């Protein structure tokens with residue numbers, strides 16, 4: 001079977017850069033029906049050891065400390081942006097101007113304004129875009145969407161979304177780029193809340209009104225050391241600097257459908273280690289899902305004579321799952337969601353069609369975020385207005 005070669009240039013070889021690269025390597029073994037073959041063309045990172053690792057252990061054909069080399073490489077078709085948020089706008093705008101398709105890790109921009117400019121540049125260039133809202137690709141989340149779309153839960157009345165993570169819970173965690181406004185943008189409202197709203201938009205539809213509030217609990221952190229990562233720790237007495245964005249955000253919302261919802265996100269909470277969870281309630285049923293137990297979903301249907309929550313285990317009868325393991329209740333994991341995400345994005349590129357979620361969905365998200373930031377300041381309900389380049 002003849003397949004289109006897709007040349008890949010990855011920018012940033014930390015957690016996400018490595019995860020996407022493992023996806024590109026695994027796709028041919030997991031998706032024999034694919035219409036393309038990923039080609040690891042060039043990697044960029046500003047840490048040379050990471051470039052060496054990418055070339056020697058992952059199989060990239062070349063590496064560079066200058067991300068512009070990736071954009072300008074004639075054999076690169078897709079630029080995958082996995083660098084810290086402050087680089088996204090410059091890289092994405094340059095990649096689109098060079099006619100490259102762009103996959104950008106979330107958030108597309110650190111602030112709503114940056115996201116608007118990036119989306120406008122990609123739209124003007126006519127390139128295909130994708131965003132790393134990976135949780136929507138979990139097989140049971142896809143199944144939840146099927147159940148909601150086919151009306152099994154009846155009319156959706158209310159939604160609860162939360163993303164509680166401990167990635168910023170240790171006060172000795174360094175003042176990495178994630179905690180600086182000029183490098184990350186806002187805090188959890190830019191970061192993990194985007195995943196919660198993406199899931200809600202996919203499952204229940206657009207949000208039209210919001211009221212919200214944020215807070216920073218850990219206001220000072222030890223200064224980072226050269227070459228370190230976000231996960232390094234300081235020691236009491238180390239010099240510190242101020243945290244510039246919020247640890248916590250909470251919101252009440254109204255959906256266009258009339259459903260109501262509540263959201264809560266924190267990066268500095270103690271206990272829930274990576275609790276990206278949702279509950280959807282309808283007139284005839286409800287669903288609960290939590291990333292920490294991503295191979296399980298609780299389902300309640302009034303049509304079920306037994307009445308009570310049923311535990312649904314992920315298995316090969318649900319979307320994508322059988323690509324990884326056959327049978328019932330054999331679990332899949334975090335990076336498998338990234339593989340599905342990358343498979344779907346590269347399939348869109350090979351077919352020449354716009355991808356979802358792309359930068360348009362990122363605008364949907366930052367339009368909600370913009371209203372939330374306004375509400376935090378005004379202490380009132382605010383209407384969501386779709387942001388777009390004027």
Ligand SMILES: NC(=O)c1ccc[n+]([C@@H]2O[C@H](COP(=O)([O-])OP(=O)(O)OC[C@H]3O[C@@H](n4cnc5c(N)ncnc54)[C@H](O)[C@@H]3O)[C@@H](O)[C@H]2O)c1
Nearest residue numbers: 012013014015016044045046082083084085105106107132
């Ligand atoms: N989808 C998700 O669930 C998810 C999870 C984590 C992170 N992210 C996003 O992915 C992006 C990267 O986060 P991460 O956790 O991988 O961060 P990371 O710190 O682990 O990796 C970032 C990498 O970028 C490199 N880098 C920095 N400046 C560079 C430059 N000028 N040129 C090239 N490389 C440069 C760093 O050396 C590092 O290797 C962020 O936007 C983040 O929000 C998404």
